[in-house]
Amino acid sequence: MxxxxxxxxxxxxxxxxxxxxxxxxxxxxxxxxxxxxxxxxxxxxxxxxxxxxxxxxxxxxxxxxxxxxxxxxxxxxxxxxxxxxxxxxxxxxxxxxxxxxxxxxxxxxxxxxxxxxxxxxxxxxxxxxxxxxxxxxxxxxxxxxxxxxxxxxxxxxxxxxxxxxxxMTPRAFRSGLYEVVKHGILSGPGLFGWLEKIVPGLRATNAALLERLVLRAARVKVDVVSRDEREAALRHVLNLGHTFGHAIEEATGYRRFLHGEAVAWGLLLVTRLAELAGVLDPATGKRISRLVRAVGPVPGLAGVRAERVLELLTRDKKAIGGKVLWILPERIGKVRVTSDVPAEAVARAFQEVQSGEWNG
Ligand SMILES: NC(=O)c1ccc[n+]([C@@H]2O[C@H](COP(=O)([O-])OP(=O)(O)OC[C@H]3O[C@@H](n4cnc5c(N)ncnc54)[C@H](O)[C@@H]3O)[C@@H](O)[C@H]2O)c1
Ligand SMILES: [Zn+2]
Incomplete structure (x- = not known):
């Protein structure tokens, strides 16, 4: 303990x-x-x-x-x-x-x-x-x-x-693990590399391993909120994968995806977006998408209307004057918070990930 x-x-x-x-x-x-x-x-x-x-x-x-x-x-x-x-x-x-x-x-x-x-x-x-x-x-x-x-x-x-x-049901358990992956990306190579090793074999009943996992992932949140209680700049980073994630949840009426599953898609989408924006190298992009997929299957994006998702993005709570505040992975352990991302790149990232053209 x-x-x-x-x-x-x-x-x-x-x-x-x-x-x-x-x-x-x-x-x-x-x-x-x-x-x-x-x-x-x-x-x-x-x-x-x-x-x-x-x-x-x-x-x-x-x-x-x-x-x-x-x-x-x-x-x-x-x-x-x-x-x-x-x-x-x-x-x-x-x-x-x-x-x-x-x-x-x-x-x-x-x-x-x-x-x-x-x-x-x-x-x-x-x-x-x-x-x-x-x-x-x-x-x-x-x-x-x-x-x-x-x-x-x-x-x-x-x-x-x-x-x-x-x-927990296996599906709900996996859904929570996508949030842990998010914490791994934010935290750095230590936690991320450890997750790469343990996630494929992880079970909800493995209490000893889960104890370490919860401790390490919780520490990421503790560090962020201890430094910034009222969510000024720093807490934004916790929204990694959530801008797309929330839009996908809403576009599907909160029915198709559990929250963490929408975040899984959000992480893949923002990884591709970061590549397209030129801030993330493809090798790291591949590592992130591999870890997301290693958690297990997620319901597909088939039939989710791109226009609807793109429109919902600008209504995100963090958007200011219709400009979306993006949290882009730059490398494992570092993200860039920026609204300077071309709309074409956003649309292209969605199209490539939805169609399966890009899968890391
Ligand atoms: N306050 C914050 O900072 C913050 C951050 C992220 C998310 N949230 C909120 O958290 C909520 C989602 O949380 P959640 O994913 O835990 O959802 P939840 O509380 O609805 O739990 C998910 C499901 O698991 C069941 N459940 C809970 N514990 C279980 C267990 N041990 N065994 C079996 N079943 C169990 C619940 O009955 C429920 O059906 C959202 O409302 C979201 O807005 C808040
Ligand atoms: Zn979340």
């Missing part, structure tokens, strides 16, 4: 990673009451073990349905009402036990309930363990607009036990 430390204006917090990490919840003592926010299936599978580790026995969880639909103001209201009904006060603690959905919703409720109570993230998906549980960004969706309303509010602690990943 290892500990990372996030620096934050609110004083910083520990990220505990490893088998047995949930036991660190025992330290959270000075509260009038403790509540766990989670999903029914997840609680059925892991609740007993989680409660035992954190000495929360007898805790009746606050439940929300699985899925992105729970990240809404309606569900935030229902959770707050239930907390009130069950006697939560300003000195209560909320533990978000789930993936990014429960984490974002739990953080949002905690940061606003009675003007803010403490909360802990206990992430249960790869994406949540290496990314969303750290940094204190909380949000709910409004209609089709993802994360429109949210807060920045650091958790008191993050506890990630990789054993919980064993119950």
């Amino acid at each position: 290892r500990k990372l430390r996030v620096k934050s204006s609110a004083g910083g917090y520990d990220v505990i990673v490893g088998r047995g990490a949930w036991q660190a919840l025992r330290r959270m003592k000075a509260y009038s009451s403790t509540f766990v926010l989670t999903e029914p299936g997840l609680w059925d599978r892991w609740g007993a073990r989680f409660s035992r580790a954190g000495v929360l026995i007898g805790t009746r969880p606050v439940l929300v349905p699985a899925g992105e639909g729970s990240k809404s103001l309606v569900w935030a209201g229902k959770v707050a009402s239930e907390l009130l009904e069950r006697g939560a006060d300003r000195r209560s603690l909320l533990i978000a036990f789930g993936g990014g959905v429960v984490g974002d919703l739990g953080g949002f409720v905690a940061s606003t309930y009675m003007r803010g109570i403490d909360y802990v993230q206990a992430p249960t998906t790869i994406l949540a363990q290496v990314d969303s549980s750290m940094g204190g960004k909380t949000a709910v969706n409004i209609g089709a607009m993802k994360n429109l309303v949210g807060t920045i509010c650091a958790p008191r602690m993050v506890v990630s036990d990789p054993r919980v990943l064993a119950s």
